[in-house]
Amino acid sequence: MDRFWSWLPEIxxxxxxxxxxxxxAAAIGRTADARARPALWALAAWIAVGxxxxxxxxxxxxxxxxxxxxxxxxxPLAAGGVLFAHGLFALWRRSAACDPRRRSFLRIVAxxxxxxxxxxxxxxxxxxxxxxxxxxxxxxxxxxxEDLEGLRIVQLTDIHLGPFLGARxxxxxxxxxxxxxxxxxxxxxxxxxxxxxxxQACLAELARLRAEAGVLGCHGNHExxxxxxxxxxxxxSRWGLCFLRQQSRLLRFGRAALNVAGVDYQRRGRPYLxxxxxxxxxxxxxxxxxHNPDVFPVAARLGFQLVLAGHTHGGQVNVEILxxxxxxxxxxTPFVYGLYVNQRALLFVSRGLGTVGIPLRLGAPPEIVCLxxxxxxxxxxxxxxxxxxxxxx
Ligand SMILES: [Fe+2]
Numbered sequence: 001m002d003r004f005w006s007w008l009p010e011i012x013x014x015x016x017x018x019x020x021x022x023x024x025a026a027a028i029g030r031t032a033d034a035r036a037r038p039a040l041w042a043l044a045a046w047i048a049v050g051x052x053x054x055x056x057x058x059x060x061x062x063x064x065x066x067x068x069x070x071x072x073x074x075x076p077l078a079a080g081g082v083l084f085a086h087g088l089f090a091l092w093r094r095s096a097a098c099d100p101r102r103r104s105f106l107r108i109v110a111x112x113x114x115x116x117x118x119x120x121x122x123x124x125x126x127x128x129x130x131x132x133x134x135x136x137x138x139x140x141x142x143x144x145x146e147d148l149e150g151l152r153i154v155q156l157t158d159i160h161l162g163p164f165l166g167a168r169x170x171x172x173x174x175x176x177x178x179x180x181x182x183x184x185x186x187x188x189x190x191x192x193x194x195x196x197x198x199x200q201a202c203l204a205e206l207a208r209l210r211a212e213a214g215v216l217g218c219h220g221n222h223e224x225x226x227x228x229x230x231x232x233x234x235x236x237s238r239w240g241l242c243f244l245r246q247q248s249r250l251l252r253f254g255r256a257a258l259n260v261a262g263v264d265y266q267r268r269g270r271p272y273l274x275x276x277x278x279x280x281x282x283x284x285x286x287x288x289x290x291h292n293p294d295v296f297p298v299a300a301r302l303g304f305q306l307v308l309a310g311h312t313h314g315g316q317v318n319v320e321i322l323x324x325x326x327x328x329x330x331x332x333t334p335f336v337y338g339l340y341v342n343q344r345a346l347l348f349v350s351r352g353l354g355t356v357g358i359p360l361r362l363g364a365p366p367e368i369v370c371l372x373x374x375x376x377x378x379x380x381x382x383x384x385x386x387x388x389x390x391x392x393x
Contacts, residue, residue, distance in 0.1 A: 008328070009328075009356075009357040009358075010054050010055075010357075012076070013050075013051075013054050013075070013076035013079070013357070013358075014051060014054055014055060016076055016079040016080055016083065017047050017048075017050065017051035017054070017075060017076065017079045018051070019079070019083060020047055020078070020079035020080075020082040020083055021044060021047055021048060021051070021079075023082055023083065023086050024040055024043060024044040024047070024082060025044070027040055028040045028041065028044070043078060043082065046071065046074075046075060046078050047075050047078050047079050047082070049071055049075070050071050050072050050073075050074070050075020050076065050078070050079075051075060053068060053071065053072035053075075054072055054075070054076075066162075066163035067163075069162065069163035069164070070163055070164075070359065073163075073164065073357065073358045073359045074125075074358070074359065076357075076358055077121055077358060077360065081117075081118065081121075084114075084117060085114075088110055088113070088114050091106070091110055092107065092110055095107060095110070120362060121360060121362070123362070124317070124360040124361055124362035125359055125360050128361045128362060128365050129164070129355060129359060129360060129361045129366070130169065130366075131365055131366070132169075132172070132173055132176065132353060132365070132366045132367060132368055133365055133366070133367045133368070134176055134179075134180075134367070134368050134370070135367045135368070135369045135370070136369075136370050136372060137339060137348055137369055137370070137371045137372070138372050138374050139306065139339075139346055139348065139371050139372065139373050139374060140346070140374050140375070140376040141285065141305055141306065141346065141373055141374065141375065141376055142305070142344050142375075142376040143375070143376075144285065144373055144374065144375040144376070145255070145256035145285065146254075146256070146375075147253050147254030147255050147256035148253055148256045148258060148285060148373050149373065149374065149375055150372060150373065150374070151183050151184070151253060151258070151372070151373040152180055152181065152182045152183050152184075152370055152371070152372055153182060153183065153184045153185070153186060153287075153308075153370070153371045153373070154177045154180050154182035154184070154185045154186070154209075154211065154368070154369065154370050154371075155185075155186050155187075155188060155308050155310075155348070155350055155368075155369045155370075155371060156173060156174075156177060156185070156186075156187050156188075156206070156209075156352075156353060156368060156369075157187065157188040157189060157190065157220075157291075157308075157309075157310030157311075157350045157352040157353070158188075158189070158190040158220070158310045158311065158313055158350075158351075158352025158353060158354055158356075159173075159187075159190065159191050159192075159202055159352070159353050159354050160190055160191075160192065160193045160222070160352075160353070160354030160355060160356055161191060161192055161193075161198040161199075161201060161202040161205075161354065162192060162193045162194075162197075162198050162354075163359075164193075164354060164355045164359040165353060165354040165355065167201050167202075167204075167205055169353075170202065170205040170206075170353070171205050171208070173353055173366075173368050174205055174206065174208045174209055175208075176368050177209060177368050177370075178208070178209065178210045180368075180370040182210075182211040182212070182370065183211060183212045183213055183253065184211050184212070184213045184214070184215075184216070184251065184258070184260070185209045185210075185211035185214075185215045185216075186215070186216050186217060186260070186289055186308060187206060187209075187215065187216075187217035187218075187241065188217065188218055188220070188289050188290070188291055188308055188309060188310045188350070189217070189218055189219050189220025189221070189222075189223065189265060189291030189310060189311070190220035190221065190222045190223070190291065190310065190311070190352070190354070190356075191203070191206075191220070191222070191223065191228075191232060192222055192223070192226055192228065193222055193354075193356055194222065194225060194226055195226055196226045196227070196228040196231060196232075199226070199228050199231060199232055199235070200235060203232065203235050203236055203239055203241060204239065206236075206239070206241055207239035207240055207241065209241075213251045213253075213258075214240065214242065215240060215241045215242070216241075216242050216243075216244055216249060216260050216262065216289065217236065217241055217242065217243045217244065217262065217289065218243060218244055218245075218262035218263060218264065218265075218289040218290060218291055219232065219233075219243060219245070219264045219265055219291065220265050220291035220310065220311065221265045221267075221291065221292075221311070222356075223265070224264070224265055229243075229245070229264065233245065243262065244260065244261060244262025244263075244289060245262065245263070245264055246262075246263055246264070246275065246276070246279070247261070247262060247279070248260060248261035248262070248279040248281065249261075250281060250284060256284075256285070257281070257283065257284035257285070258284060258285050258287060259279075259280070259281035259284035259285065259286045259287065260287045260289065261276065261279035261280070261286065261287070261288050261289070261304070262288070262289040262290075263276060263279075263288070263289070263290050263295075265291045265292055266290060266291075266292045266294070266295050267292075268292075268294065268332070272292075272294065272295040272298045272299075273290075273295050273298045273299060273302060276288075276298075276299070276302055277302050277303075280302055280303040280304065285305055285306070285373075286303055286304045286305055286306070287304065287305070287306040287307070287308065288304040288306070288307045288308070289307075289308055289309075290307060290308075290309050291309060291310055291311050292309060292311050293307070293309035293310075293311060293312065293333060293335035293340075293347060293349045294333050294335065295307065295309075296309075296335060296340060296342060296345070296347040297342060299345065299347075300342045300343060300344070300345035304345060305344065305345050305346065306345070306346050306347075306348075307345065307346070307347040307348075308347075308348055308350070308371070309335070309347065309348070309349045309350070310349065310350050310351075310352045311333075311349075312329040312333060312335070312336045312337060312349060312351075313329070313351055313352055313354075313355065313356065313361075313364060314327070314329070314336060314337040314349075314350075314351030314352075314363075314364035315327025315328060315329045315330065315336055315337065315363070315364050316328070316329075316355060316356070316357075316358075316360070316361055316362075316364050317358075317360060317361070317362045317363065317364065318337075318362065318363035318364040319362070319363055320363060325337075325363075327363075327364070335347060335349050336349065337349050337350075337351055337364070348369070348371060350367060350369050351364050351365065351366060351367050352366065352367070353366045353367070353368070354366070
C-alpha cells in the first residue's frame with residue numbers, strides 16, 4: 001500500500017501526460033496555422049520526454065544531469081497546462097454561439113480565469129519554492145521540568161537535495177537555523193530524492209548545524225528508496241550528525257532530562273513503532289523523531305510527550321477554499337501540517353525545505369522551524385510566525 005502512495009504522483013503525471021499528448025496530436029492535425037505547429041510539436045516533445053523519464057525513472061540514473069530532472073518535473077505541469085487550455089478553448093468556441101454581448105462577457109471571464117493558474121504556477125516555481133520562512137512554534141508540554149522551559153529545538157526536514165534544491169540553498173537554511181542558537185538540532189528525514197548522489201553534499205552542509213546538545217536525526221522514505229540508510233548513518237556519524245535508528249539518547253539540561261528517540265521511516269500498512277516502548281525513558285521528557293507523522297497516536301500511547309515529523313511537505317501544493325485546505329497529502333494522512341494535540345502529547349509536522357516530483361510549492365512555503373518548549377499550564381498552544389523571511393537567491 002505504501003508503494004502505491006509513493007507511486008501516486010507518477011501515476012497521475014503519466015495519466016495527465018497521455019491525455020495531453022492525445023489532445024496535442026489532435027490539435028496538430030487540425031491546425032491550419034503553420035506558425036503554431038512547431039510550438040505544438042515542441043510542447044508534445046517536452047511532455048513525451050517527461051513521460052518517458054517518469055515511467056522509467058531514468059532521470060534519477062544520471063544525477064549529474066539536473067536538466068533531465070527539470071524536464072521530468074515540469075512535464076506534468078506542461079500537460080496540466082495543455083488540458084487546462086483545451087478546456088478553456090472548448091468554452092471559447094461554445095461562446096461563439098451566444099449573442100454578442102454575452103459572448104464578450106464570457107470571453108473576458110475566460111481570459112481572467114486563463115491567466116490565474118499559469119501565474120500561480122510561475123509564482124510557485126520561481127518564488128514560493130525558494131522562499132524559506134523561519135517559524136517559531138511554542139510547544140506547551142504538560143509538567144515540563146523547569147530546566148527545560150524555553151528549550152529551543154531546531155528542525156530541518158525533507159531537504160530533498162538535488163536539482164530542485166541545491167547545496168547553496170541548503171547552506172542558507174543551515175545558516176538561518178543556526179541564528180536560532182538552538183539547544184538541539186534535529187533532521188527528520190528525506191535528505192535526498194532518489195539515488196544517493198547528493199547524499200554526501202547534503203550531509204556536508206548539515207555538518208555546519210550548531211547546537212549545544214548536538215544534531216540528531218531519523219531517516220525518511222527516500223533514504224529507503226535510495227538504499228542509503230546505512231551510508232547516511234555512517235557518513236553522518238563521521239560529521240557529527242547522529243541518526244537514531246530504533247535508538248534513543250538521553251540529554252541532560254540542568255537537573256532535567258530530555259530523551260530523544262528516533263525510528264526509521266514507518267511504512268503504512270504495517271504496525272507502527274514495534275518495539276519502540278523500550279525507547280521511552282521514565283522520568284524524562286520523551287521526544288520521538290519519526291519521518292512519518294501517522295505514528296502519533298501510537299507514540300502518545302507509548303508515552304512520548306513530543307513527536308517531530310515531516311514527510312507531507314504541507315501538501316506541497318495546497319489550496320485554501322473557505323477555510324478548507326485542499327492538497328494531495330490529505331488523502332493519506334490526517335496530520336498534514338502544524339501542531340496537533342492528543343491528550344498529553346504533541347505532534348509537530350513541518351513542511352520541510354525541498355520539493356519532490358514537481359519543482360513547485362504553492363500555499364505551502366518551505367520553512368526552518370524552531371520549537372520552544374513551554375510548560376502547558378502557563379502557555380496556550382499557539383503558533384506564531386517569525387516576521388523574518390528569507391528569499392534564497
Ligand atoms: Fe519528503
